Amino acid sequence: MRSLNPACKFLSLLAVTMILASIRDPFWNLSAFAISMLLILASGVKPKTLLLLLVPVFLAAIGMFFTGYRFTAESAMPVRPDAFLIAGNSHIMNGITQLSRVLAYAGIGYLFALTTDRIIMVRSFQKQLHLPQVFAYGLLAAWGIFPHMALEYRRTKAAFRARGIKVFPISPSLLAPLLVKSVRWSEELSIAMESKGFSAKAERTDAMPIQIHKRDVAFTVLCCLILPATAILTH
Amino acid sequence: MAKERKAWELKDVIMMAILGVVFAAVYMAVFQGGLALSTALTPFGLANFGFEIIYGVWFMAATLAAYIIRKPGVALITEMLASAIELLMGNSGGLTVVLTGFIQGLGAEAVFAAFRYRKWNIISMVLAGIASALLIFCYELYYLNYITLSPSLLIGQLSVRFISAALFSGVVCTLSGNALARTGVVRNYAIGASADIGRVYDEEEE
Structure with missing residues (x-):
């Protein structure tokens, strides 16, 4: 399989x-x-x-x-x-x-x-199912950031708890700092990826298609x- | 030039995908609670209600991304990216998760399109969440065989799902989007143009 x-x-x-x-x-x-x-x-x-x-x-x-x-x-x-x-x-x-x-x-x-394999799956979708490369890059970036995001969510919740503030798991006050991080990461990631040639327009070749x-x-x-x-x- | 502006930029796509990741993390955090409630309700045949209560979390990425970026197609694409991330994570709902994402995204997108992408407030957000909930419920009548269940149970489930969608993807997303706009980090997006921006939070300053 x-x-x-x-x-x-x-x-x-x-x-x-x-x-x-x-x-x-x-x-x-x-x-x-x-x-x-x-x-x-x-x-x-x-x-x-x-x-x-x-x-x-x-x-x-x-x-x-x-x-x-x-x-x-x-x-x-x-x-x-x-x-x-x-x-x-x-x-x-x-x-x-x-x-x-x-x-x-x-x-x-x-x-x-x-x-x-997740990376091969996205590349295969790009090659065989014609997934546009900008979405393939977006998916790979988001997948790479997932463990950090889960950790950040737990950290933010712990920070509220340390200050004696009780927050509901989906409360806006808990989500806001998490979303600020997300926007910053998405901007930094897109700049980093574009500087390495992973842009929406530039075509790339595969060493191992x-x-x-x-x-x-x-x-x-x-x-x-x-x-x-x-x-x-x-x- | 107009065509260039309409094209998806990597920055937009990464933001949409990351929002999908954020709410996947949030859903994972509340999933255990939903599972515990669902298990407690099992002997009464009401296990589904445990997950119906948190169902609205699934639509949050779509409505919030649309609220921030305010471009046609954002809700649909964000929901599909979020579902693709679920697929990467290994989803117990099966491979049709991508189809599910498409249907949910279509519901929200239809509402924003009906408002011609001009009305961005709590009403349009609540309606977008409810439309997603309604469309996906119609699909589940077939896919999850809900069609063989008692109509009274289905009406109950749908009502709870509507409340969850209105609360999470409507109210919570609007409040979170406004809070985000006030920080100034989304000043490059459409929501930032209309926001009352306070002091821009910057990690580098600390």
Whole structure:
């Protein structure tokens, strides 16, 4: 999975996600989740890391199960679940369908995120999906600054606490200093990047261009043609 | 010359992307609270409300960037950049996060366009947040299968989402934008032209 072209991988997995969204079948959702987990582990991600990432997902999935179970649209209502559920119209089945959707989407999302190099992904989007270079540079700059921003947020909050001032996590008095920093960083970064030739207009060449290989085409065909055809035929 | 002015400058794009990062950091900070509330509400089938309360945070980058830069397309592009950053971070909502960003950004952009990019106040900001909330909810009826849930629950969820959007992306963003303008750091942007600028805060002086 790690060696696949990020743009091809993104489009293929996006297609799988949209297919799952349209067929509403817990079997396919749970299968997608299980396959995603196996592929993530096969790509060398530590089981403990994966498990920690999945804790909020499991909590959200259980939450969605109870929501689906307790609040299924009744037959007297304008929208009836049996018109949208392949597997039946019981409350439990509605809960399982809701739960399995959360797991499937999260599984595929993590499969992409945990097996893709971020910098190569942006470069691949620029090359294969024709993302304008000014946006590619903006994304890379913002991605580089993210750890500093999270640290700055915690520092600002701690500074208020040290002065005995209680602030809500999204209060304007907490956001204002953070935003001042952001504007300053964005100006300094853009000047620094432009001085190094990363401007909106100047064209640059790649020492190692991101290319599409046969395996990328095979993966795209598998995800966009074979899997949907199988899903349709089995129903 | 006019064409050159309309083109996106690297400075604008980096600012939009960084605003996406700021609110991603803020969302991460409030996410744990949302998750705890969601877990507490799980036995009652109301887990979604834990996240609905903080849903408005997702639209903050779009409305605040538009409020500062005041150019057509800023809300849409900022929300898409913010969603691309979420994708880079590894998002539990799946790969359609970019599509989600597009829909949310479109909602806010539509409101600013309806005001012909001339009205920048708390009303336009609140409406922009609410439009984002409405559009993304329509998409979730399909994508998250909400269509099979009880309409009374959905009305409740949508109401909480509207309040969250109005509060965070409307009220808080307007206040934060005004506070930012008063510091003078955004004097090079459209918001700076109309702001009552006080002493410019400069780290170098300290």
